[in-house]
Amino acid sequence: MGCFEEPTNVRGMNELITGLMPGILAHANRMLGSDDQAQDVVQESLLIAYSRLDQLREVDRFPAWLRAIVVSQCHRQLRVRGREISLDGLARFQPLAPKSFDPSLSYESKCFRSAASHAISQLSAPLRDVCQLYFESGYSVGEVADALSLKRGTVRKRLHSACPLLSNMLEKHVSEPAIKVGYLPISDHLLGMVAHRLGMGRNSRIHMKRFLSWTALANALRQGTINAAFIMAPLAMQLCNSGTPLKYIMDGHHDGSSLTTSVEKMQGKLVGVPGKYSTHRVLLGKLAQDQPGNWGNVSTADTNPSYVISSLKRQLIDAFFCAEPWSTKCVSEGGADVQIRSKEIAPGHICCVVAVREDFFNAYPELVSDYVRILYQARDKLHTDIDYCAATQAVYTGVSRDLAAKVLEEKIVTFDDLSPDRGRIHEFMQLAIASGVLSSSCDLDEFVCDEFC
Secondary structure, three states: OOOOOOOHHHHHHHHHHHHHHHHHHHHHHHHHOOHHHHHHHHHHHHHHHHHOHHHOOOHHHHHHHHHHHHHHHHHHHHHHHOOOOOHHHHHHHOOOOOOOOOOOOHHHHHHHHHHHHHHHHOOOHHHHHHHHHHHHOOOOHHHHHHHHOOOHHHHHHHHHHHHHHHHHHOHHHOOOOOEEEEEOOOHHHHHHHHHHHHHOOOOOOEEEEEOOOHHHHHHHHHHOOOOEEEEEHHHHHHHHHOOOOEEEEEEOOEEOEEEEEOOOOOOOOEEEEOOOOOHHHHHHHHHHHHOHHHHOOOEEEEOOHHHHHHHHHOOOOOEEEEEOOHHHHHHHHOOOEEEEEHHHHOOOOEOEEEEEEHHHHHHOHHHHHHHHHHHHHHHHHHHHOHHHHHHHHHHHHOOOHHHHHHHHHOOOEEOOOOOOOHHHHHHHHHHHHHOOOOOOOOOHHHHEOOOOO
């Protein structure tokens, strides 16, 4: 029998695998915590790879393809190993088990773990991989990052994105009600982000939902898919006037917006604002009254905060007036300057308030009271720990930590004296009516709730 001559492409593949072997073995070992199991998983992965080579269309993708198979097999091994879901781990981000959950009830515990495992399996692959290691296998954020070759910040963001999805899927397993709070990715809503982060692990009853437009947030509040929101005061009052009763329980912040432009004079220019019922249209109306020579002929265009910079750069608008950190970000990128800040127009003005649907307020007064208490704890944190709060905004909004810190350090947005003030909201309402943003007064006796002060 003659000797078998190995085809050149197979020899090349073997050489490639030999070069990859140390790295994929180390990767599997980090995920499994066992050299023996890592060896088994890698060998199994190689068999799978060889059996499916006909499915690989681009040879250059083989290393990444093989690593993906190894990671998938490691996850399978971890599931077979049967490590329990860490309920404490779940609580650090968005607790899914109710406070009344009793681990001693093994059947209930088993049902919840099974439901949570099924929910995690329904996530997209990037979220699923992170959640399986963090929640099911009990890995720390750092260990997950090492196992999947990701940055720690990426792991945290994926966990943050996954938690609301898991919460919705597991809602029927949670016996206590939760308050669902809407917010936008702006510095004005940092109070809510910090409160949510502080409440993790201690209060499973705060769920946050991020919106990219005020219209979507207002519709969700109107329809009851969220129970509360950080919302611009004129928009909240308009919702009340149009048949959605709300309770204004505290100010979300004061000041906090900037008008940024690439032109010198504003007369006759087009300014992007967050919407028809925005604080910014109220303040532009005040400017037109106080300084008609420069602001009397300014027109506005509704522009979502997330798109103001690109709209300015594309010259769709001449300026934008919205919440930070978008002005600070735009100026740092060059080509624009802040012309005026909102606190120069009306120092300490109301902008966003925390409003709760009246039906939810009446049904769960203790839950609302608990939420207010945590909001005040968040206010104290904003006064004492800028680094913590800037890092929180980075996770919840995706803006850089340095950018968030700069807005706080320069006190462009402030978080002092947040208790509802009937005189202050009445004065602002009159400005909104004078500027044409509101067509009629809001019933402040029904709207203002100062019982938590």
